[in-house]
Amino acid sequence: MRTTTDHVLRVQHQLTERDWRLLGWLYDHSVLTSFQIAHALFPSLNYAQRRLTQLTELSLLERFRPFRLQGGSHPYHYALAHTGALVVAATRGDEPPRRTASTTRLHRIATSRNLDHRLGINQFFTDLAAHERIHPTARLHHWWPGTRLNRFFNPPGTTAYGMVQADALGVWSEHGQTTVWYLEHDQGTEALGVLVEKLAGYSNLVRRGGPAWPVLFWLHSTTREANLHRRLDNTRLTVPVATAARDRLDGHSPAKAVWHLHGSASPLLRLAELPMPGEVDPADFDQTRQRATP
DNA sequence: GAGAGTCAGCGGGCTACACT
DNA sequence: AGTGTAGCCCGCTGACTCTC
Numbered sequence: 001m002r003t004t005t006d007h008v009l010r011v012q013h014q015l016t017e018r019d020w021r022l023l024g025w026l027y028d029h030s031v032l033t034s035f036q037i038a039h040a041l042f043p044s045l046n047y048a049q050r051r052l053t054q055l056t057e058l059s060l061l062e063r064f065r066p067f068r069l070q071g072g073s074h075p076y077h078y079a080l081a082h083t084g085a086l087v088v089a090a091t092r093g094d095e096p097p098r099r100t101a102s103t104t105r106l107h108r109i110a111t112s113r114n115l116d117h118r119l120g121i122n123q124f125f126t127d128l129a130a131h132e133r134i135h136p137t138a139r140l141h142h143w144w145p146g147t148r149l150n151r152f153f154n155p156p157g158t159t160a161y162g163m164v165q166a167d168a169l170g171v172w173s174e175h176g177q178t179t180v181w182y183l184e185h186d187q188g189t190e191a192l193g194v195l196v197e198k199l200a201g202y203s204n205l206v207r208r209g210g211p212a213w214p215v216l217f218w219l220h221s222t223t224r225e226a227n228l229h230r231r232l233d234n235t236r237l238t239v240p241v242a243t244a245a246r247d248r249l250d251g252h253s254p255a256k257a258v259w260h261l262h263g264s265a266s267p268l269l270r271l272a273e274l275p276m277p278g279e280v281d282p283a284d285f286d287q288t289r290q291r292a293t294p
Numbered sequence: 295g296a297g298a299g300t301c302a303g304c305g306g307g308c309t310a311c312a313c314t
Numbered sequence: 315a316g317t318g319t320a321g322c323c324c325g326c327t328g329a330c331t332c333t334c
Contacts, residue, residue: 034325047299049325065307065324075324 008086011058015087018042019055026061026080027088028145029122030109034075036122040129052078060084064110077119079109121167121185124218124254128172128271131253135174138255138272141282142171149182152285153210164201166215171282174255174272178280181214181242181271188220196231203238212277214240216259221247225260232262240275 015023018041026032032040038048055061062081066074080088082102089096097105112118125143132138144152146166153164166182173179184198195217206212219225222245232241242259252258259269 043299044301046301046326050299050327053326 007059007083008090011060011083012087014058015060019051019060020091022055023060023080023084023088025122025143026078027085027092028143028148029125030105030118031077031079031115032122032126033077033119036119036126037078040126040133052076055084056081058083060087062106066110066115077110077115079106081106117167117185117187120187120218121183124183124185125168125170127253128170128255131255135255137176138172138174139282140170140172141178142169142285144169144285153205164205165198171280171285172255172271173282174270177272178282179214179272179274179276180211180280181216181274184215184217186217186219186224188224192224192228192231195228196235199235199237199239199241206238212239214242214261214274214276216274217241217243218254219243219245221245229260229262237262242269242274 022032022037022041034049034052035045037052038045042048042051052061052063056063056078059081060083061078063076063078065076080102082097082099085097085102085105088094109115125140128138128140128143132140146168149164149166149169152169164182167185168183169180170183171178171180182202184195186195199215202215217225217228219228225243225245228243241262243262244254244258244260249258255271257268257270257273259271259274261269261274
């Protein structure tokens, strides 16, 4: 135990603010590819690869390359190694994970059938972080995994709001406008009816006094997007619903004007322009310990 | 001087395909 | 069936510049 703690102390002073942000993301969101990390946090892929190799040598990160059927190779996929998990847990005041738990977690990440879905969600947020990196007025304040939402809405000792099953929650600002939204990442594998049914959870939340933040469907094609809007025409909505299709992005970030707000005749909206039920202070979300940065 | 970052070239691991 | 080659998709390395 003493040795492990020493190692944690030893590596901490070698970390930059960017490293802390990366470790925090991996603590919350399991896995990122070298491309995603480079795009979100580094000026070049080359330099990112160097730094990631260093963090791996410090035993903060683990990496793996999934088998690729079409030939060639996947990029390295990075996850938190045991030491990395200890470092982040320590800064957040969480219970330090046991080594066996860290190993089990890693194996589960690497072999998960939901790996593509997870990487798809993470791609959305790393695209936003990349936008933030080169646009001084933009800021990704918070990126929460879906699992943290229920803790946020139902803290111990309070009246429960109910459950929502979002893939993630984001708090995003640009040009002084702040929005909070739930993300539903769609790979086109679920029936449209299943997507529409997910909105019932958000309606329940609003009915019990929860906030009516927009729900974003991040869809894989414009055809599916059009079909979903037709379905929504016959659905009673209590939260704003917006959609974007990845096949019309043409390299644009999800921060840009790509969002089709259901029931609105207005042109496509930027992420920061989505309707909010009231003023939002990003600091309101700090109490649940989002960042790993000490 | 140290660290951050860029550029170009090289090499590894894989599939597909043609040839023997 | 075995072998060689091309192409794809990557990461790694050395040499260099820039900034603090």
